[in-house]
Amino acid sequence: MRLMRASEIIKRPVVTMRGDDIAQVKDIVYSAHGGAVGGFTLAGRGMFAGPMKLGLTWHAVVALGADAVMISDESALEATSVVFDAAATGRGGGDVLGSQVLTDSGVDLGIVIDVIIAVSETLGGQCDVVGYEIEASVALGTKGTKLLIPLPGTITASAEHLMVPASAKDFVSHDLAGFGAAVTAFRAQLEGAG
Amino acid sequence: MQWWAWLVVALAAIVLLVGAVLAVQARRRRGGVIVDRSSRRANRPTGGST
Numbered sequence: 001m002r003l004m005r006a007s008e009i010i011k012r013p014v015v016t017m018r019g020d021d022i023a024q025v026k027d028i029v030y031s032a033h034g035g036a037v038g039g040f041t042l043a044g045r046g047m048f049a050g051p052m053k054l055g056l057t058w059h060a061v062v063a064l065g066a067d068a069v070m071i072s073d074e075s076a077l078e079a080t081s082v083v084f085d086a087a088a089t090g091r092g093g094g095d096v097l098g099s100q101v102l103t104d105s106g107v108d109l110g111i112v113i114d115v116i117i118a119v120s121e122t123l124g125g126q127c128d129v130v131g132y133e134i135e136a137s138v139a140l141g142t143k144g145t146k147l148l149i150p151l152p153g154t155i156t157a158s159a160e161h162l163m164v165p166a167s168a169k170d171f172v173s174h175d176l177a178g179f180g181a182a183v184t185a186f187r188a189q190l191e192g193a194g
Numbered sequence: 195m196q197w198w199a200w201l202v203v204a205l206a207a208i209v210l211l212v213g214a215v216l217a218v219q220a221r222r223r224r225g226g227v228i229v230d231r232s233s234r235r236a237n238r239p240t241g242g243s244t
Contacts, residue, residue, distance in 0.1 A: 049223075094228065
């Protein structure tokens with residue numbers, strides 16, 4: 001699994017195997033039920049191009065490279081509603097960037113400034129949201145610093161807040177290098193407690 | 195008003211208009227990460243409450 005920030009994927013060009021640069025990633029849509037990324041909404045290329053009515057489901061992505069999202073051809077694009085269906089959001093979603101992260105014991109951990117995504121290296125593999133990058137609150141003892149906080153397998157999001165188990169603050173990381181291990185340890189700890 | 199004053203006003207108006215259009219476009223194109231917030235599910239056991 002390869003970890004990356006959502007901000008690295010947003011605005012990445014969508015290129016067909018023929019080399020046509022047809023769109024760029026606008027939003028990443030993921031399911032609260034397990035964190036699986038359903039796909040991307042798209043914006044047109046060029047300064048004056050707005051959001052597109054077509055989206056891209058994760059299953060239609062051939063490769064998520066460092067510089068481009070590769071698809072077979074333009075027929076891989078589908079209506080945006082299909083992307084939301086793939087993420088099972090039913091369009092009831094909201095942007096998590098800027099949202100407050102609360103523990104289930106009611107402690108404010110900080111504000112989400114980015115989302116950490118685990119991408120399978122194999123073709124047709126999973127793409128899951130596994131953590132948030134937050135601007136830490138006083139509760140973490142390092143107010144204002146950027147920290148990575150792992151998420152459980154099932155993410156809980158209320159109308160205004162993102163909820164995490166209180167034990168998540170014991171598994172925070174400062175960089176992506178050790179974050180994969182932190183996510184694994186955190187989830188193992190939850191399963192052990194369950 | 196002198197002719198050059200009209201010119202300055204016209205140029206300022208054009209700059210403001212272009213700036214406003216670009217700002218609206220940037221807002222429309224701004225990306226995000228969207229999750230379903232409408233689901234109200236019970237939390238799984240959390241393994242601690244420190």
